[in-house]
Amino acid sequence: MKYRTIYSIVWYIFLGCFSLWLICGLGYKFLFNDTIEQSRIELTQVLNAAFPRDQYIIDGDVHDSNRRNLLSIAVSISIKKDSQHKDIKSIKPLSGEWTLVDQTTSRYVYENETYRVYVTKDSENDGYRVLLARNNWLEILHL
Numbered sequence: 001m002k003y004r005t006i007y008s009i010v011w012y013i014f015l016g017c018f019s020l021w022l023i024c025g026l027g028y029k030f031l032f033n034d035t036i037e038q039s040r041i042e043l044t045q046v047l048n049a050a051f052p053r054d055q056y057i058i059d060g061d062v063h064d065s066n067r068r069n070l071l072s073i074a075v076s077i078s079i080k081k082d083s084q085h086k087d088i089k090s091i092k093p094l095s096g097e098w099t100l101v102d103q104t105t106s107r108y109v110y111e112n113e114t115y116r117v118y119v120t121k122d123s124e125n126d127g128y129r130v131l132l133a134r135n136n137w138l139e140i141l142h143l
Contacts, residue, residue, distance in 0.1 A: 043075040046115060047132040050093035057082050059127065074133035081127050091119045091128050 044062045051058070059078040085091055092098070093110055098117065102109040110117040118131040 039073075040075065043115075043132055043134075047075055047077060047130070049095045050098070050117065050132070051077065051079070051130055052094060055094060056085065056091070059125065074131055076129055076131040078122060078125060079128045079130055080125070085128075088119060088121055088128060091130065093117050 047062060057080040059080050062075050062077055079085065079091060088106070088108055091108070097112050098110040099112070100108065101111045101116075106121045108119040110119070114134070116133050118133070120129050120131075122129045
């Protein structure tokens with residue numbers, strides 16, 4: 001009789017946890033999908049304004065590189081080297097008030113009050129990777 005009681009308790013706990021997991025998963029998919037899409041569109045527009053296609057040779061479309069939270073927190077693009085952009089110093093955001101916050105030989109970080117731009121060397125494609133994120137979110141999540 002004791003084994004039946006323990007089995008019933010474990011079974012109901014399993015059903016309760018599974019139901020909670022299912023409700024949370026479906027709620028996230030249906031309730032927060034618009035918020036995720038709006039955030040991705042906003043970040044893409046800011047990235048396209050800061051790095052226009054008529055100034056830089058952009059390889060492909062904008063990539064949603066870090067989507068670990070309810071909101072898309074970063075988007076990135078690849079920029080190819082050309083005659084004007086031979087070194088990492090020449091890859092800068094063109095529109096807006098951006099300040100250089102950190103620089104190393106392979107990474108430059110620009111910041112304004114809302115966003116942060118990380119420009120890194122892309123050794124695989126012989127170009128640069130530009131990542132735009134909401135200000136300080138990458139440091140908080142240790143990405």
